[in-house]
Amino acid sequence: MMKIIRTSLVQMQVGADRLKNLENAAKLIADAKKLGAQLVALPECFNSPYGTNFFHEYAETIPNGPTSNMLSEAARENSVYLVGGTFPEIENNKYYNTCTVWNPHGKLIAKFKKMHLFDIDIPGKITFKESDILSPGSDLVTFDVEGVKVGLGICYDLRFEELAKLYRLQGCKVLIFPAAFNMTTGPIHFELLQRARAVDNQLFVCAISPARNESGYIAWGHSQITSPWGKVMVQAKDKEEIIQADIDLTECDDVRRQIPIFYQRRIDLYDTIKKK
Numbered sequence: 001m002m003k004i005i006r007t008s009l010v011q012m013q014v015g016a017d018r019l020k021n022l023e024n025a026a027k028l029i030a031d032a033k034k035l036g037a038q039l040v041a042l043p044e045c046f047n048s049p050y051g052t053n054f055f056h057e058y059a060e061t062i063p064n065g066p067t068s069n070m071l072s073e074a075a076r077e078n079s080v081y082l083v084g085g086t087f088p089e090i091e092n093n094k095y096y097n098t099c100t101v102w103n104p105h106g107k108l109i110a111k112f113k114k115m116h117l118f119d120i121d122i123p124g125k126i127t128f129k130e131s132d133i134l135s136p137g138s139d140l141v142t143f144d145v146e147g148v149k150v151g152l153g154i155c156y157d158l159r160f161e162e163l164a165k166l167y168r169l170q171g172c173k174v175l176i177f178p179a180a181f182n183m184t185t186g187p188i189h190f191e192l193l194q195r196a197r198a199v200d201n202q203l204f205v206c207a208i209s210p211a212r213n214e215s216g217y218i219a220w221g222h223s224q225i226t227s228p229w230g231k232v233m234v235q236a237k238d239k240e241e242i243i244q245a246d247i248d249l250t251e252c253d254d255v256r257r258q259i260p261i262f263y264q265r266r267i268d269l270y271d272t273i274k275k276k
């Protein structure tokens, strides 16, 4: 099993031109490789602006489409595991917000559909309803990086502790969330939620945002890698940037042994208490 995974998060600028977005992503993946990355991850909706009015226009089938082709080629050319952010997928006349993962040979090894759709209403601040267009996925998806189990979620999924807990129970040591938090919830929740999921489940959490844009849905940025201790290892600012950290899996084993909460849970009691 791999002990250390050099992981790069690509906080890229995203605009309306799909081809430009794909070219930019390909260049930044190659830059990450030059920095020694073994695992590279892109943000949510990296091939299009983020918004319900864009999902139909930018949707593609997977794995046959320009975005899948670029991701497969970039993974193979740079010989990296590539978490290809997300892009809108069309499958059987339904639309999904989908994350694909490619191995160093360019093979599609995982596909995760956003499970909890981003439907919120904060009057005067932000109203968003992904479910107007998108359907939710209903499967947890993991993949393997040389013996290390990695779980996938997308942005709003980060808020649901059950998802992260189930991944921990499946044996994951790393969770990856392509994301695009906004300017209202981002400053107060983005870092906090990542640290909460990391410390609750004693695993690494990576979340990758687009860089801050100037109009439309404005992304908070601040992509981050968090350790199983809940420590922020590295955090981006708001501009286009690659952040990188060496994820040392022994840290997971250490904290799980030293603070053995998963063996100390009173699962004999929780159901009974809930039913009282």
Ligand SMILES: NC(=O)CCC(=O)C(=O)O
Residues within 6 Å of the ligand: 044, 118, 154, 155, 156, 157, 159, 179, 180, 181, 182, 185, 186, 189
């Ligand atoms: N794209 C998303 O799911 C955004 C999630 C978000 O901003 C939040 O506050 O949650």
